[in-house]
Amino acid sequence: MAAHTHENTAPQNGHLETASLDGKNKVLGFWLFLGAETVLFACLFGTYLALRNQTMGGPTGEHLFDLKLVALATAILLTSSLTSVLAMHAMNQLKLKTMQFWLGVTVLLGLGFLVLEIYEFIHYVHEGHTFMSSAFGSSFYALVGTHGAHVTFGIVWISTLMLQAAKRGITTEMAPKLFVSSLYWHFIDVVWVFIFTLVYLLGKVG
Amino acid sequence: MGTLIVLLVLALFLTAIFTGGYNKDFLDRVKTSKVWDWLTTVDHKKIAILYFMSGFFFFIVGGIEALFMRLQLIVPHNDLFVGDTFNELLTMHGTTMIFLAAMPMIFGLMNAIVPLQIGARDVAFPFVNALGFWLFFAGGLLLNLSWIFGGAPDAGWTSYTSLALNEYSPGPGIDYYVLGLQISGIGTLIGGLNFLVTIINLRAPGMTYLRMPLFTWTSFVTSALILFAFPALTVALLLLMFDRLFGANFFDYTMGGSTVIWQHLFWIFGHPEVYIVILPAFGVMSEVISTFSKKRLFGYTSMVFATVLIGFLGFMVWVHHMFTVGLGPVSNSLFAVATMAIAVPTGIKVFNWLFTMWGGEIRFTTAMLFAVGFIPTFVMGGMTGVMLALPPADYQYQDSYFVVAHFHYVLVGGTVFGMFAGAYYWWPKMFGKLLDEKLGKFHFWTFLIGFHLTFFPQHFLGLFGMPRRVFTYQSGVGLETINLISTIGVFGMTIGTLAFIYNIYKTFKVEAQAPADPWNGRTLEWAIPSPPPEYNFAQLPRVRGLDPFWLEKQAGNKGMTPAEPLGSIHMPSPSYLPVLMSLGFFIAGFGFIARGNYAVGILGLIVVVITMFMRSFEQDHGYHIEPEEIEDANKGVQA
Numbered sequence: 039m040a041a042h043t044h045e046n047t048a049p050q051n052g053h054l055e056t057a058s059l060d061g062k063n064k065v066l067g068f069w070l071f072l073g074a075e076t077v078l079f080a081c082l083f084g085t086y087l088a089l090r091n092q093t094m095g096g097p098t099g100e101h102l103f104d105l106k107l108v109a110l111a112t113a114i115l116l117t118s119s120l121t122s123v124l125a126m127h128a129m130n131q132l133k134l135k136t137m138q139f140w141l142g143v144t145v146l147l148g149l150g151f152l153v154l155e156i157y158e159f160i161h162y163v164h165e166g167h168t169f170m171s172s173a174f175g176s177s178f179y180a181l182v183g184t185h186g187a188h189v190t191f192g193i194v195w196i197s198t199l200m201l202q203a204a205k206r207g208i209t210t211e212m213a214p215k216l217f218v219s220s221l222y223w224h225f226i227d228v229v230w231v232f233i234f235t236l237v238y239l240l241g242k243v244g
Numbered sequence: 245m246g247t248l249i250v251l252l253v254l255a256l257f258l259t260a261i262f263t264g265g266y267n268k269d270f271l272d273r274v275k276t277s278k279v280w281d282w283l284t285t286v287d288h289k290k291i292a293i294l295y296f297m298s299g300f301f302f303f304i305v306g307g308i309e310a311l312f313m314r315l316q317l318i319v320p321h322n323d324l325f326v327g328d329t330f331n332e333l334l335t336m337h338g339t340t341m342i343f344l345a346a347m348p349m350i351f352g353l354m355n356a357i358v359p360l361q362i363g364a365r366d367v368a369f370p371f372v373n374a375l376g377f378w379l380f381f382a383g384g385l386l387l388n389l390s391w392i393f394g395g396a397p398d399a400g401w402t403s404y405t406s407l408a409l410n411e412y413s414p415g416p417g418i419d420y421y422v423l424g425l426q427i428s429g430i431g432t433l434i435g436g437l438n439f440l441v442t443i444i445n446l447r448a449p450g451m452t453y454l455r456m457p458l459f460t461w462t463s464f465v466t467s468a469l470i471l472f473a474f475p476a477l478t479v480a481l482l483l484l485m486f487d488r489l490f491g492a493n494f495f496d497y498t499m500g501g502s503t504v505i506w507q508h509l510f511w512i513f514g515h516p517e518v519y520i521v522i523l524p525a526f527g528v529m530s531e532v533i534s535t536f537s538k539k540r541l542f543g544y545t546s547m548v549f550a551t552v553l554i555g556f557l558g559f560m561v562w563v564h565h566m567f568t569v570g571l572g573p574v575s576n577s578l579f580a581v582a583t584m585a586i587a588v589p590t591g592i593k594v595f596n597w598l599f600t601m602w603g604g605e606i607r608f609t610t611a612m613l614f615a616v617g618f619i620p621t622f623v624m625g626g627m628t629g630v631m632l633a634l635p636p637a638d639y640q641y642q643d644s645y646f647v648v649a650h651f652h653y654v655l656v657g658g659t660v661f662g663m664f665a666g667a668y669y670w671w672p673k674m675f676g677k678l679l680d681e682k683l684g685k686f687h688f689w690t691f692l693i694g695f696h697l698t699f700f701p702q703h704f705l706g707l708f709g710m711p712r713r714v715f716t717y718q719s720g721v722g723l724e725t726i727n728l729i730s731t732i733g734v735f736g737m738t739i740g741t742l743a744f745i746y747n748i749y750k751t752f753k754v755e756a757q758a759p760a761d762p763w764n765g766r767t768l769e770w771a772i773p774s775p776p777p778e779y780n781f782a783q784l785p786r787v788r789g790l791d792p793f794w795l796e797k798q799a800g801n802k803g804m805t806p807a808e809p810l811g812s813i814h815m816p817s818p819s820y821l822p823v824l825m826s827l828g829f830f831i832a833g834f835g836f837i838a839r840g841n842y843a844v845g846i847l848g849l850i851v852v853v854i855t856m857f858m859r860s861f862e863q864d865h866g867y868h869i870e871p872e873e874i875e876d877a878n879k880g881v882q883a
């Protein structure tokens with residue numbers, strides 16, 4: 039019930055997401071979860087770096103990767119982090135419409151990124167670079183694909199929360215959920231920065 | 245799959261019939277039944293019992309597998325369980341004991357005790373806690389179904405590739421391993437996460453970090469290890485699944501893969517895992533030894549420091565399992581030094597336990613016996629550990645029975661003794677009844693003697709050259725007597741365990757309720773009734789120092805001083821979603837294992853996604869327990 043009494047007052051310290059104990063737990067728990075996710079991606083990166091030259095005569099990264107396309111995808115995803123920050127800013131000022139707008143933009147940018155990635159993968163498969171073609175292929179798709187799956191999950195998640203926020207408004211119950219989803223989104227972004235450097239840039243260098 | 249559905253419907257009918265016919269109140273009856281209550285509970289004390297009971301069940305299953313193996317090895321050239329069957333037994337024994345017996349028993353104790361020790365009414369995420377249990381259980385069940393449907397995994401609990409690839413392990417065995425452990429691993433991960441947040445955020449007023457009981461501290465570090473180690477297993481299993489089910493090439497040399505990657509990933513998880521299962525046992529020992537020596541734990545701060553250090557170093561030593569891979573002298577030396585360094589904090593702990601007992605008023609209860617028996621046993625395991633940590637020597641020991649002896653000294657002598665000590669110590673708090681001490685002592689002595697009889701000789705088996713994981717040996721090379729003795733010892737452990745089971749049975753029949761504080765305890769859990777009410781503390785206690793309950797008793801107070809007025813208490817509502825979601829994972833896992841049934845797999849995943857949405861949209865405000873009810877309950881306890 040406490041959730042509703044706070045509905046129309048801006049939080050004192052400017053952070054609605056940690057205004058309740060539940061919220062504090064959620065935010066801390068999510069930070070820890072991101073720690074686990076970091077290990078998960080670290081293992082995938084390690085595997086990729088160990089296997090990235092095992093192309094078994096198939097196309098190499100240097101041959102495959104198109105930096106222009108990847109740079110565009112990177113720009114889109116980085117921008118979506120910014121819009122996600124703007125959404126959280128609006129949330130803490132209890133501006134529901136503004137928040138929904140920026141969340142919407144975030145989701146659209148995420149979708150744009152995903153479309154580019156799918157296009158890229160289809161292109162690679164035509165070039166003979168598949169999940170089964172070599173150890174390089176397996177580790178590439180495992181790493182980049184896991185990231186893509188995370189983006190997909192994030193899109194569905196944020197859209198779900200937008201629906202809920204539309205119905206319930208910005209409450210102390212919604213705020214931690216929204217905040218945590220934006221943390222997740224930033225995390226995916228950071229992982230992508232590493233993918234961009236360690237997969238694509240390094241792949242181009244050879 | 246059809247069979248499965250038929251079975252489910254049949255089970256539903258049978259419950260309907262046995263509970264009084266299928267009619268309109270059937271659903272009502274289900275909802276008010278005990279079974280439903282346990283299926284949907286989010287109370288950490290009930291989840292503790294679920295963990296404990298299923299962990300003990302799997303402990304028995306794993307024990308029977310071990311018994312079968314020792315029976316096969318009782319004489320040379322035996323033909324009781326040979327070849328694949330033996331491989332299945334040894335794989336399932338190790339996997340079951342580590343993942344399905346040790347882990348849940350630890351989580352059981354953590355659930356039962358940690359919230360009480362920090363003066364909390366609940367854990368941070370009761371729903372996640374329940375989900376963690378049901379995922380573990382679904383995974384464990386899935387893994388064990390392999391015995392019936394298609395054959396058990398047979399590549400060892402470490403499941404090394406290439407042995408674990410399709411080429412050398414056809415059939416679904418390893419698929420059960422991969423998906424069963426994946427599902428139960430997710431459960432463990434979120435369980436650990438829950439305890440981290442609980443301990444950080446829900447400590448009672450005055451319960452600073454350096455006033456936390458040692459069991460809470462070790463649970464805290466263990467949870468952190470779970471959080472950072474299990475994702476490595478997740479990735480390892482994921483990659484193996486890709487290789488086996490979807491034609492990827494991570495571990496296939498002919499396609500550029502590398503089997504060493506599996507070893508790295510597995511041991512980056514695997515070594516922290518052995519500390520995950522030993523640290524809570526250290527915690528139990530610290531509590532038990534301090535209580536039954538009637539002394540404050542010696543060197544509390546150094547104990548905490550040693551625990552954290554062990555946790556930290558635990559991540560830097562995994563290559564000691566891979567000395568013979570040939571990673572080179574530099575890497576072997578570095579990891580050897582790091583490994584030996586762990587012996588230092590471990591030694592600090594051992595001396596602290598000894599000094600705690602020194603000059604104490606010692607009472608040899610069963611729990612204390614297990615704790616005292618643990619010290620020399622574990623030290624021996626540590627000694628052989630340091631021997632194994634020398635790479636040149638390890639080239640001799642690797643994959644021999646010497647390693648088997650080492651890890652059973654630490655795992656049984658450490659973890660299992662710790663869990664037994666914890667069971668005898670906290671049984672009254674969990675169930676409100678005291679276990680029988682006489683039977684307990686019988687249990688201790690038979691188990692201790694049986695244990696040493698089984699595993700001490702195995703050091704020599706190893707030194708004399710008997711390889712591990714092989715189902716037979718030659719006669720006339722000096723291995724017969726030692727193997728015979730080793731098998732005889734198993735009966736000691738079996739009798740001890742049977743005595744424990746009988747003890748549990750007997751205790752449930754006894755009427756007498758345990759008092760709130762049967763052992764003259766020191767920590768917060770003994771300040772509340774046994775078993776505690778569902779809200780644990782009617783009023784949160786104010787903690788004034790280390791061993792808070794002891795301090796109050798010393799000051800002449802009967803209980804803790806409350807830190808808040810009596811008020812209405814908020815409780816989370818029960819939920820059936822954890823079971824449903826775990827069922828979804830179970831079906832998905834089963835579908836992927838039964839290859840060609842990907843539709844079933846996807847159906848399971850859809851169930852998972854739907855339950856996730858249901859959870860997300862659910863607005864659960866829980867319920868409140870009012871002060872009047874609490875006062876009534878308090879009177880009931882005192883009367």
Ligand code: HEM
Binds near residue numbers: 564647
């Ligand atoms: C002083 C501390 C310890 C040291 C120095 C140590 C060292 C080692 C070494 C070097 C090995 C590899 C042997 C080989 O495969 O050739 C090993 C294996 C093992 N250790 Fe320890 N250990 C210690 C404590 C523990 C503890 C506390 C546990 C568990 C509670 C444990 C469980 C195991 C297990 C399960 C294996 C065998 C894994 C396998 O190959 O199946 N160790 N230990």
Ligand SMILES: [Cu+2]
Binds near residue numbers: 561562565
């Ligand atoms: Cu190790």
